[in-house]
Amino acid sequence: MIPILRQHAEQQFTEELDALQKTDTRQRPTNWAMSPWAVATYLLGGKLENGFEVSPKYIGSRRIIEIAIATLTTDRALLLFGVPGTAKSWVSEHLAAAISGDSTMLIQGTAGTSEEQLRYGWNYAELLSKGPSRNALVSSPLMRAMEQGKTARVEELTRIPADVQDTLITILSEKSLPIPELGLEAQAVRGFNVIATANNRDKGINELSSALKRRFNTVILPVPSSEAEEVSIVSKRVAEMGRALELPSEPPALKEVRRVVQIFRELRNGQTEDGKTKLKPSSGTLSTAEAISVINSGVALAAHFGDGVLRAGDIASSLVGAIVKDPVQDEVIWREYQETVMKERSEWKDLYRACRELDE
Structure with a gap:
């Protein structure tokens, strides 16, 4: 086996996720791998009824994590906000791993992030030889998450140019992604949602439009209190x-x-x-x-x-x-x-x- 430098959360904590899923009898939202209670237990740690110990992934306010999870059970997207180094990406990854069993539906925001990276691109060899078709379309992680009813992650949302950020507005409000070239649209399957992270104290950031802010429930992750x-x-x-x-x-x-x-x-x-x-x-x-x-x-x-x-x-x-x-x-x-x-x-x-x- 090739040694991996850093495993994804769902790989590193497979045993804990399996143990939680086997003992979890609470109601699960559609396409969630476990109940909101089990997701919170996975992040915050605890002992299960069978004695299995779940390690804490986040040390801090339980209420903050509960609010974040509850947001993801609704049609509102989640924005994890705070100063650099407050575990926003860490929490985002573990939430996606627990909810969808897959934390890899990821878009890393930078100043060079384009609309195509958020929406979809094209296989140009296929496009030139056969013209626009569903086979020539290359889905973004966000589009795949919509089609599979999973959780997509957008890291460093405020580093993405403002006009590109607004690509998310239709997706978050209408739960669909128009594909005008094919006269089609990708509609989100139940279970789909978005977790975005953003810094409030950094250089080179772009303010979110008020229209986009309204599509998110913002949860501020503070620095450790003690x-x-x-x-x-x-x-x-x-x-x-x-x-x-x-x-x-x-x-x-x-x-x-x-x-x-x-x-x-x-x-x-x-x-x-x-x-x-x-x-x-x-x-x-x-x-x-x-x-x-x-x-x-x-x-x-x-x-x-x-x-x-x-x-x-x-x-x-x-x-x-x-x-x-x-x-x-x-x-x-x-x-x-x-x-x-x-x-x-x-x-x-x-x-x-x-x-x-x-x-x-």
């Missing part, structure tokens, strides 16, 4: 990725994870966790996803160029890369943080020295 919650998320994801990448090292000490998370939260919030010291906030988002990346990079350094134990020196360089996005503004903020906060914490002396060595 340090403990964020530490739990980072620890869990780092452990999962370490196993997937087969890194020959020990799991990172909770102390190192806590320090990275605390640094990010303090620079993100503009004050120390105890509220006693005001700080200049970083220009970057310093998201949970970036904290996971910092720890993962440190684990890789420790595994391949150290003794396998994550230490301050292993995370220092990744910290700098994550925090100093603006070489002028953030450099000053980072140095000030080191001298006014890190230096004064006796248990952080090793991390302070490791960061200072990189500056010299």
Whole structure:
């Protein structure tokens, strides 16, 4: 078997999805693989009646996930909105995997996304030889989801040009996709819906039209509300990725994870966790996803160029890369943080020295 670097959610968590489907006796919407209750259990984790443990995929507000799932049982599309790194794509993928058993009906939004990528394209060899026909038409993931009654995903919707975004209006309101070249239309089968994600704090984004906004129910995914919650998320994801990448090292000490998370939260919030010291906030988002990346990079350094134990020196360089996005503004903020906060914490002396060595 060829080793896959990253499996789709429905492949990685096949056992959990199967266990939920076998024990799920609640009502399922048409073409859903499981009930809304089971979808929520899959995302949030829990113990089934037979004792099977379902691991949490999202650590946060249960109500947010319930609202998102309930939206998808209606004729409203779902827009997951928030700052970068708040698990919008992660939640989107797992929702599609649980509802449709297929998270691959995906359109990745970019500045170059065209109408054809949202609607359909053509096999030009077939088109030129035989003319317009259903066989010459190349369905987009969105069109396939409509025809199969599945969940389509549109990532980074606000990166798509505004005129292309509006292609979705007819699909979301009429539940059909006109094919004027053939005098036909593709009509959505029950079970079809769309999950889109969008950032509210990023460069190069295009505002959604009011007409398109009305077709979505917007759910805002917040940054973790507490340090403990964020530490739990980072620890869990780092452990999962370490196993997937087969890194020959020990799991990172909770102390190192806590320090990275605390640094990010303090620079993100503009004050120390105890509220006693005001700080200049970083220009970057310093998201949970970036904290996971910092720890993962440190684990890789420790595994391949150290003794396998994550230490301050292993995370220092990744910290700098994550925090100093603006070489002028953030450099000053980072140095000030080191001298006014890190230096004064006796248990952080090793991390302070490791960061200072990189500056010299």
